[in-house]
Every structure is written in structure tokens, then in C-alpha cells.
Amino acid sequence: MTGRLLPPGRYFYEDIDTGDVIETAALTVTTDHIDRFADLTGDRFEIHMSEEGAARHGFPKRVAHGLLILSLVDGLKNQTEAQFAAVASLGWEWKFAAPVLPGDAIKARMTVTAKRETKRADRGILTIAFDVVNQDAKTVQSGINTLMVLRSHS
Template sequence: MVTSTSGRLLEPGEYWFEDLRDGDHYSTGHIVITDAHIIGFAGLSGDFFDLHMDDEFAREQGFPGRVAHGLLGLAMADGLKNRSSVRIMAVASLGWTWAFKGPILVGDRIGVTVTVKGKRLTSKGDRGITNLGFAVSNQDGRVVQDGETALLTRLRPAALPASSSTD
């Protein structure tokens, strides 16, 4: 798995917008991509392209077997982030920039290194936008996908006002 050379390694816990700094990073758990993932994603997305569904076709194209959908890799990477013990206090994803660097095959074990690439307050100032870099690596340490997402991130709640007593 690719690791960052600068910034803090984030420990398990919750991280609000104010807690994050450029270069902060962590690694997610892993998942093994199965035949069921590929078939299920084909059914969900309607993408039954031969490379994903036909071993013989995939071998004729130079692959050892069927290749997972690129967007399945992105979806699994985001799922690994969301199930991580490092929890960024997010509201929603605002968009993605993504690249497919190599195939993800049935039986591949993938994991993600997530790195804070920048952040800013929204124009209203009531939330933040955190840019996260993703490097998706297989069991051999090869980066098979990478990219960035802009994540709408919650600010730490203000302390509750002290209750006043009139007694």
C-alpha cells in the first residue's frame, strides 16, 4: 500500500474539519473483490460489457480473466473509507476526479490510502470542503486506481451555552 511521506498518521477516531491538516493520512481495511461483486455491480449499473462478464473475451484482450468495473473500484474505495476506524465527519461528496491505473481482477485484495490534500471553509462559513486523495492498491502494493474527492465536512459543534439558573 502506498503511504504518505508527510503529515500525521491519523489514529482511529472522529475528525471534524478543524482537526484535519494537509498531509494527514490513513489506510483503510481491505476487501477481496469477488465474482459476486462484479455480477452485482453489472446488474445495478446495467454495464454488462464483455470485459466484465466474459472470461474468454477478457483473456483475448490480454487479461488473465474478467476485469472489475472501474466504477466498482471507486465505489469499493469509498466504502472502505466510510467503514474505516478513522471517521471524517462528512455531510456529502461534492465530486470526484478519478483514474484507472490497472485492472482489478476477481480475487484481488484492495485497500486505500487516504490523504488530506487541502481544505477550505464554504462561502457561508458553516461547513468545510476537504479534498481527499485516494490511492487504491492491490495485494501486490500496485496502485490500480487513484484520484480525489471534495468532501463537504462538518465543523466541530460549538459548546452548548451554560444553563442559567434563576433559583
């Protein structure tokens, strides 16, 4: 594992080594994010929708939906200056480690943990480990994304 932090650019399968890292910018989660996600999904569980509901479950404030944070992290991945030459996400294995509250700033560190070729000569598969932290550097979510990327000769 090389562990190099990738500078800005577009990275094809051949450009990437196991251990390479991309870090995202931070994003502050707001109640507007939570409300809009609830509107889109219909998930209106009380910890997400009101301070009182959150308090009934032992939280100091409303709690962002876990899947909202995963979605925001995927968006942060796609906005970084260092980009995988992605074709499609093939799957996620994800864990919710701590609540994300309005006002928390999240960011992700993505580390390539494996590469494999496909039957198609123009594509390869990356396994990417995510560590999502808040403004206090506490891990709030983590997991694995399997990502199909283009090969440079395609």
C-alpha cells in the same frame, strides 16, 4: 504537511491538517461483486462478464468494472475507524491505472491535500488524494475526492 496517520475517531474540519492520512482495511474483490454491479448498472461489457471475453482483450481473468472499484473504495472510506465528519461528497477526479481481477485485495490510502472554508460557518471542504493499491502494493486506481465536512462548533 504533517503526514500523521489518524487514529480511530471522528474528525471535524478543525481537527484535520493538510497531510493527514487515513488508511482503509483491505477488501477482496469477487466475481459476485462484479456480477451484482453488472446487474445494477447494466454494464455487461464482455471483459467483465466472462473469462473468454476478458481473454479476447488480453486479460488473464474477468476484470472488475472501474466504477465498481471506485464505489468499493468509497465504501471502505466510510467503514474506517478514523472517520471524516462528512456531509457530502462534492466530486471525484479519478484514474484507472491497472485492472482489478477477482481475488485481488484492494485498499486505499487517503491524504488530505487541501482545506478551505465555506460561506456556511458549520461546514468546510477537504480535498483528499486517494491511492488505491492491490495486494502487491501496485496502484490500481488513484484520484481526488472533494468532501464537505462538518465543523466542530456546529
